[in-house]
Amino acid sequence: MKLFLILSLVWSGLTLAALEQTLRWGNGAEVKDLDPSIVTGVPEHHILTNLFEGLVGKHPETLGPVPGVAESWTISKDLKTYTFQLRKDAKWSNGDPVTANDFIYSWQRLLDPKTAAEYSYQAYYIKNGKDINTGKIKDFNQLGVKAPTDRTLVVTLENPTPFFLKLLDHYSLAPLHAKTIQKHGIRWTRPENMVNNGAFTLDKWETNRLISVKANPLYWDAKSVKLTSATFYPVEKMDTEEKMFRSGDLDITNEIPLEKIPLWKKKKGSDYVGSPYLGTYFYWFNTKVKPLDKKEVRQALSLAIDRDSIVKYVTKGDQPPARSFTPPGAGDNYQPPAVLPTDLSRLAEAKELLAKAGYPNGKGMPTIDILFNTHDGHKKIAEVIQEMWKKNLGVNATLVNQEWKVYLDSVRLMKFTAARQGWIGDYNDPNTFLDMFISDSPMNRSGWKNAEYDALMVKAAKELDSKKRLAHFFNAEKIWLDEMPSMPIYVYTRNYLKNKKVQGWYSNIEDLHPLKYVWIGDSK
Amino acid sequence: MSLNYILKRLAVMIPVFLMVVTLVFFMIRFAPGGPFDSEKAVSPEIMRNLLAKYHMDAPLWKQYLRYLNDLAHFDLGPSFKYANRTVNELIGESFPVSIELGMLSLAWALVIGILAGALAALRPNTLWDYIPMSFSILGICLPTFVIGPGLALAFGLWYDWLPVAGWSSWQHKVLPSLTLGLAYSAFISRLTRGGLIEILNQDFIRTARAKGLSETTVMVKHAFRGGLLPVVSYLGPALAGIITGALVTETIFNIPGLGRFFIQSAVNRDYTVVMGTSLLYFGLIFVSNFFVDILYAWLDPRVRYD
Numbered sequence: 027m028k029l030f031l032i033l034s035l036v037w038s039g040l041t042l043a044a045l046e047q048t049l050r051w052g053n054g055a056e057v058k059d060l061d062p063s064i065v066t067g068v069p070e071h072h073i074l075t076n077l078f079e080g081l082v083g084k085h086p087e088t089l090g091p092v093p094g095v096a097e098s099w100t101i102s103k104d105l106k107t108y109t110f111q112l113r114k115d116a117k118w119s120n121g122d123p124v125t126a127n128d129f130i131y132s133w134q135r136l137l138d139p140k141t142a143a144e145y146s147y148q149a150y151y152i153k154n155g156k157d158i159n160t161g162k163i164k165d166f167n168q169l170g171v172k173a174p175t176d177r178t179l180v181v182t183l184e185n186p187t188p189f190f191l192k193l194l195d196h197y198s199l200a201p202l203h204a205k206t207i208q209k210h211g212i213r214w215t216r217p218e219n220m221v222n223n224g225a226f227t228l229d230k231w232e233t234n235r236l237i238s239v240k241a242n243p244l245y246w247d248a249k250s251v252k253l254t255s256a257t258f259y260p261v262e263k264m265d266t267e268e269k270m271f272r273s274g275d276l277d278i279t280n281e282i283p284l285e286k287i288p289l290w291k292k293k294k295g296s297d298y299v300g301s302p303y304l305g306t307y308f309y310w311f312n313t314k315v316k317p318l319d320k321k322e323v324r325q326a327l328s329l330a331i332d333r334d335s336i337v338k339y340v341t342k343g344d345q346p347p348a349r350s351f352t353p354p355g356a357g358d359n360y361q362p363p364a365v366l367p368t369d370l371s372r373l374a375e376a377k378e379l380l381a382k383a384g385y386p387n388g389k390g391m392p393t394i395d396i397l398f399n400t401h402d403g404h405k406k407i408a409e410v411i412q413e414m415w416k417k418n419l420g421v422n423a424t425l426v427n428q429e430w431k432v433y434l435d436s437v438r439l440m441k442f443t444a445a446r447q448g449w450i451g452d453y454n455d456p457n458t459f460l461d462m463f464i465s466d467s468p469m470n471r472s473g474w475k476n477a478e479y480d481a482l483m484v485k486a487a488k489e490l491d492s493k494k495r496l497a498h499f500f501n502a503e504k505i506w507l508d509e510m511p512s513m514p515i516y517v518y519t520r521n522y523l524k525n526k527k528v529q530g531w532y533s534n535i536e537d538l539h540p541l542k543y544v545w546i547g548d549s550k
Numbered sequence: 551m552s553l554n555y556i557l558k559r560l561a562v563m564i565p566v567f568l569m570v571v572t573l574v575f576f577m578i579r580f581a582p583g584g585p586f587d588s589e590k591a592v593s594p595e596i597m598r599n600l601l602a603k604y605h606m607d608a609p610l611w612k613q614y615l616r617y618l619n620d621l622a623h624f625d626l627g628p629s630f631k632y633a634n635r636t637v638n639e640l641i642g643e644s645f646p647v648s649i650e651l652g653m654l655s656l657a658w659a660l661v662i663g664i665l666a667g668a669l670a671a672l673r674p675n676t677l678w679d680y681i682p683m684s685f686s687i688l689g690i691c692l693p694t695f696v697i698g699p700g701l702a703l704a705f706g707l708w709y710d711w712l713p714v715a716g717w718s719s720w721q722h723k724v725l726p727s728l729t730l731g732l733a734y735s736a737f738i739s740r741l742t743r744g745g746l747i748e749i750l751n752q753d754f755i756r757t758a759r760a761k762g763l764s765e766t767t768v769m770v771k772h773a774f775r776g777g778l779l780p781v782v783s784y785l786g787p788a789l790a791g792i793i794t795g796a797l798v799t800e801t802i803f804n805i806p807g808l809g810r811f812f813i814q815s816a817v818n819r820d821y822t823v824v825m826g827t828s829l830l831y832f833g834l835i836f837v838s839n840f841f842v843d844i845l846y847a848w849l850d851p852r853v854r855y856d
Contacts, residue, residue: 212633234807272707432582469590
């Protein structure tokens with residue numbers, strides 16, 4: 027009898043566990059906030075994607091557009107006017123219908139100078155967006171967005187922007203519930219106040235402890251949401267996260283300690299995931315100072331590093347060595363010119379280039395300072411590159427590490443010869459990488475200016491034909507790779523652990539994981 | 551212990567407090583970089599708006615006066631990093647956690663430390679002395695970032711007895727408080743041993759024994775009261791140290807305490823949080839030392855403050 031009782035208890039426990047559709051996700055750091063107009067980070071992205079739904083979503087497997095609040099849309103021939111038809115059953119979590127005006131409110135709020143939104147440039151593609159944000163236009167009604175009816179939204183753009191649909195799943199462009207924000211002010215994002223329209227609603231938010239969400243019964247597609255809840259744990263220490271995963275307290279981790287990757291990979295049917303990410307790790311070259319003002323020097327330095335060895339022995343996380351500046355897969359059908367060698371096969375050429383620049387075997391060449399923010403991984407890479415330059419070219423480099431905010435200051439003011447940088451694309455298109463190097467781009471820290479490059483980028487921005495547009499990008503990138511205003515090193519990967527019970531989770535280049543598609547279950 | 555003394559101590563606190571406010575305020579402002587610097591280029595217009603939003607566009611002295619005024623109203627201002635949250639709120643959530651962790655750790659430290667120290671003092675220069683004292687040397691040498699993950703590995707993963715991280719049930723609280731307490735218990739055991747050995751050789755203990763008092767009474771009533779004085783004077787700094795120095799333990803066990811804000815705010819240049827946490831720690835150290843002085847006078851009849 028006793029045994030029977032115990033067994034039945036165990037059994038009911040098991041069935042309960044099987045029914046409990048909850049995901050526990052290691053989410054890196056505490057969120058800045060949950061206000062879609064204010065935040066910028068990755069931890070916030072993981073959560074907000076599930077709380078707010080924009081006009082058009084993306085399927086995590088293909089990254090292709092799927093209807094969101096908009097059930098259909100038409101695009102004008104000049105690619106500048108988008109007309110969205112909003113679905114009737116899209117509702118806020120308090121029962122109000124989601125209307126076209128909720129989008130207008132949200133976008134005006136994002137662009138309002140008083141909001142001081144760092145992501146406001148996501149709405150610069152909309153007509154007059156930039157001028158409103160910079161205060162040149164005071165009348166918000168001049169923003170290129172109109173609501174002829176509650177369920178129709180007409181958006182006018184500045185330029186044909188082929189990637190506009192891809193921006194619409196971003197939380198910064200999601201609709202907002204005006205009344206909630208007006209009523210609660212800065213406290214509107216608290217669980218007791220928040221009104222949102224995504225597949226999940228905010229349940230608990232305990233600083234540095236957890237954020238949990240639960241399925242939203244009023245969501246228009248609630249029937250296809252299988253999880254009942256999800257909890258995000260801000261665990262900053264990778265070792266702690268890995269232990270929590272091993273003890274069964276997490277289903278997905280945010281990262282994995284580098285030195286643990288080989289161990290996890292070796293395990294049979296491993297939980298380890300390493301998937302390419304839309305980002306490039308590179309070194310800025312300061313083209314304003316000696317010796318990097320010479321193109322040949324920049325080319326030589328880039329040819330003299332063994333990228334294969336760096337990813338194999340230093341970064342170790344399955345990172346592909348960079349062969350171009352834009353990572354592979356950035357933009358539909360874009361093939362970047364893959365010209366950078368992954369090994370030292372072109373070292374002879376590098377030596378010749380250096381001699382041509384007036385520094386044969388590195389003689390007479392000023393020392394290069396490599397600037398990086400204090401971090402073990404960056405330091406190891408810098409040491410290897412320092413060694414490679416010395417051994418292969420006879421070039422001397424010194425390492426300069428600075429605390430994060432000091433480093434940001436130095437990079438901004440171009441107080442370096444070479445400096446490390448990582449860049450993760452804002453959207454899946456070559457433009458988000460290549461427009462950094464336009465002469466007057468505020469992000470361009472290389473000091474490099476090239477009229478031909480700028481002209482090609484302008485052409486690409488105005489081009490309606492997608493093939494021709496990509497050709498402009500290709501040609502621009504070819505110039506870039508010849509001029510080498512920076513040195514690409516490797517393509518980022520996302521490395522983490524995932525329990526095999528987690529289904530409907532796809533690795534994709536944008537690291538996008540809408541929980542709407544995820545469930546817990548046995549794989550077979 | 552006179553009221554006069556307490557008032558004097560409190561009066562000294564005010565100018566010191568103001569000095570700390572001023573020093574921290576200007577030191578963090580003069581550090582390179584600011585709260586809104588990020589990897590992405592922030593356009594000058596947005597930067598201007600951000601600065602205006604947090605009143606950082608005013609001259610520094612005005613900002614300082616503004617801060618003092620807010621402080622007088624117990625308002626520590628908004629956090630720069632955690633938009634829409636105030637420093638009062640952040641401290642309000644995390645400080646109780648730190649206090650709890652600190653108290654539990656101190657309990658571990660006292661129980662383990664005094665037991666081991668007393669054991670050693672009663673049988674000096676035997677194995678009863680050598681073994682606990684060797685462990686205490688180990689405890690002093692091993693940093694928390696070795697002990698913590700070690701304990702988590704042993705009791706959280708090998709034996710699945712306790713959770714490896716987090717802070718909700720009592721089970722979550724065992725390993726972190728033990729980790730933090732062990733280092734302090736090592737000190738306490740050595741202090742206890744030293745204090746007790748000295749006292750046990752004193753005349754009044756011999757008198758007490760000669761009177762025919764039981765060994766327990768001698769120990770508890772006479773020896774401990776004087777022998778633990780060094781431990782008591784160590785309690786103040788220990789308590790302040792445990793609460794302020796819990797950062798490593800908090801990170802290892804992912805505990806939502808104040809230590810993480812203390813360090814992260816400096817890295818983020820989250821000026822108001824830097825100020826808030828520093829002032830709180832200052833207050834804490836002051837108050838704990840103050841109480842120890844009072845306790846000291848009560849335990850040792852020879853100590854009198856005027």
